[in-house]
Amino acid sequence: MAEALYFMPDISGFSKFVNDTEIEHSIHIIAELLELLLDNNMLELQLVEIEGDALFMFTTKIPTYKELMQHTKTMLEEFHKHTKEYDFKRICSCGSCKTTIDLNLKFLVHYGELTMIKVKNIIKPYGMEVIQIHRLLKNQVPVQEYVLFTESLSALYQDNMIESWTKNTEMYDSRNLNYYYKVLDNIKLEVQATAEREVDKNEDFTVPNAVINKTFNANIEKIYRYLSELKYRHIWDKEVMKVEFDENEVNRVGTEHNCVLKLGTLKFKTISRPSKDSLIYGETTESIIFLKNFYYLVNLHTQDLNTTEVSLSLYLEYTFLGSFIKQSILKQITKIWRKKLESLHQVTQSEIFP
Template sequence: MKKALYFMPDISGFTDFVNNTEVEHSIHIISELLEILLDNNTVDLKLVEVEGDALFMYVTDIPSYEKLTQQINVMHEAFHKHTQNYDTMRICNCGSCRTTTNLELKFLVHYGDLNFIKVKDIIKPYGSEVIKIHRLLKNKISSNEYMLFTIAVYELYKSEIDDGWNKNTEIYDLKSLDYFYKNLEIINAKIEVENTESEEQIEKPILTLEKTINANIQDLYTYISELKYRHLWDKEVKRIEYDANKINRIGTEHNCVLNFGNMKFETITEPSSDHLTYGEKTKEMLFTDAFTYLIKLHKIDQDTTKIVLDIYITFSTVGTFMKNTITKKVTKMWKQKLKQLEALSKNKIQL
């Protein structure tokens, strides 16, 4: 009978969230991380299915111990590099986004017979060997990041395995399952985080608008930063094209479809300890070389927020002759946007 190495990377660390935004963002974050794991498949593992926060995979061309452990280390490092880089690029402060760096990864590996079940056009590995590796997902190992080998895997590689492994036994369905596990090294300190600081030197704004709105600061920030709500307060665009499966963050691009033409914007922000900031920039606005806006939200109380909008414009050569006209038009346009944002906040659309 054909043999297979069963392989399961499993993500853990998210607490239970009740806020809809946090639940939605946790789904997007886990999806990205699972894609990262799949993109770092070095031993030709075949994906059976996505099981919540885990991947169930197998391979029949059994890799060497060195290649198997290298596969685990490559996935582990790519996983933590992504979570750390995400933390430097995030603009959202919800529970899911804020705790992404707390996510952890463990690997379960089993070796055994490969049987399949076919239901209509779906063919999947099936049988006691599949059950064994899934049972071990609920083990009692105190560590949160480790690689677990069943006794069958240990026997397969025992001539190459070092002394750093611990043996344990679990009881499932009145049967004992022996396995070995080894803690994964903490690699976070070794990871170089991508530099997300803008090289642009933004001087003083050409225009500043202020408005105080009776709205919770977090709700208001969600309306502003979540692109799916943009059409509710920005009436200058017909629609906004963006990847709905990704969370808006520094460097995210979206396309505004206007009545005449398109305009691409890139998400930016600035660090602050006393207010929330969201901004965008583009080089596609007519008569300008660069257009940037930053919306700063200051909490007055639980249901009151002060908005400070800063507009930065670098005019093109032709644009310098139309500076006053362009500035007046931009002022009128943004006053209307803020008015619509206030109306949206009063309606309190469920987030």
């Protein structure tokens, strides 16, 4: 009978959300993180299936203790690098996006016999070994991030497990189940400390070429959602026929998309800047004729529940030829954006969100 190492990284930490945006974004974020774990599969474990926020994997090539621990460390480090970077670059303030930085990752590892089951063309591990590792997902380990070895795996690596491991026993199906766990909380702290020491890479915003102010009779969150959710762009931006973007990712700083117009396509990248009392969204492009670069920032500030002050700042960097007609260019772009804001205002006043 073949032996296998069973491996389960499990993500936890999302709160329960109620609105569609939070549910949709949480699905995208979890999918990104699961893909990241698979990209850092150093031991080339075989994926059996995705189980909610967890991956169920196995291998018959049993690694050394050092290889296994390095595998979990690498996954955990890359996981927290991603969540920290996401927190720096996120533009959405929904519950899912705000709490991504709080997500945790734990690892469950088991060693035992490998029995396979075949149902039509699907073949995967089956039996008591699979049941055992899944039951341990609901353990009583008192920390958020750890690696857990079942008793059979600890016996395999007993000469290496000389410190920092805690033994625990729990009752499952009227019998005791022993396991050992090692706390990994320090890795998250180290990754976040390193990230916070890096130089701030936000855009260097100068004095705008034009500012348009307008009062919207609409809720700030609703306005921001229409602005930042690319799938709604065509509803209020009448010059855009469609927007090409990755529908499986949440829009954030650095996200690229194409606005398809009647006379061509403009490639944009999402930008923003920090603010304690406003919601800010912007984009930049180098695709406009006579301009080296164009970017805009929309600053939203709440007056009351259904009144929002909107301030649009336009930034233009002209080419050599563009500098000769810059007043005309600025006038035209300002006119276009006044129409866009008016259309956005009308759309956000509707009671039903698409």
